[in-house]
Amino acid sequence: MLEQLQRLQAHVGVLKTRLLHLESDNETLTQAKDESAAQHHSQIVQKNGIITAKQEEIDTLTEQLTQLQSQFKQLNTDATALADRYSRLEKSCTDLKNRFQEILAERNELRVTKEKLQAQQRQTHQEVQELQQDRDRLQKKNELAKSKVEAIIQRLSILGTSQDQHAQEIQQLADPTEEIQP
Known part of the structure; x- marks a missing residue:
């Protein structure tokens, strides 16, 4: 019995040692658990x-997206208006180009007409000079x-020979306004 008691005491000693180890392990695990819980809580x-920051970032990006979409719509509207305006300007440019070509054609026609008129003017001027020379020559001859x-x-x-009839006729031819005197 003493032996059993000693064995029991040895077992109790082992159990106490084990219990102390287990209690220290338990305390260590409890501390680890508390630290882990605190760490998890901090995480x-x-x-x-981070989620709140990301959510705010998402909200900001959503606002920016909304603004950019409205800007995109406005830009599309502006692009359509500019395309319409460009097509009108292009049509106007084509019309102006056609009108310019018509004006150039008219200008060329006017140049040809001007050259013809200048040639006619020179010819007429030359004819007038010739007629004046003929007139001067005929006046001198007259x-x-x-x-x-x-x-x-x-x-x-x-x-x-004032009584001569031929002299009177010649005088009358020279000055037909004079009356013949008998």
Whole structure:
């Protein structure tokens, strides 16, 4: 019995030792659990902070997306308006180009007409000069003939042939306004 008691005491000693080890292990595990729980709690808080930041970032990005979509719609509207305006300008440009070509054609026609008129003017001017020269030549010829006729009339009147019928006719031819004197 003593032996059993000693064995029991040895078992109790072993159990006490084991119990002490288990209690220290339990305390260590409890501390580890508490630390782990605190660490998990801090990680949860940190993750929640990150989630909150990400949510705010998502909200900001959503607002930006909304703004960008409205800007995109506005840009599409502006692009459509600009495309319409460009097509109108292009049509106007084509019309102006056609009108410019018409004006160039008219200008070329006017140049041809101007050159024709200038040639006609030069020709007419030359004809006028020729006619003036002919007039001057005919006036000189007429004056020469008139002076010859007057000279003949003077000679006849000097000769005293005032009764001569031919002298009177010549005088009348020279100056038809004079009346014949008998």
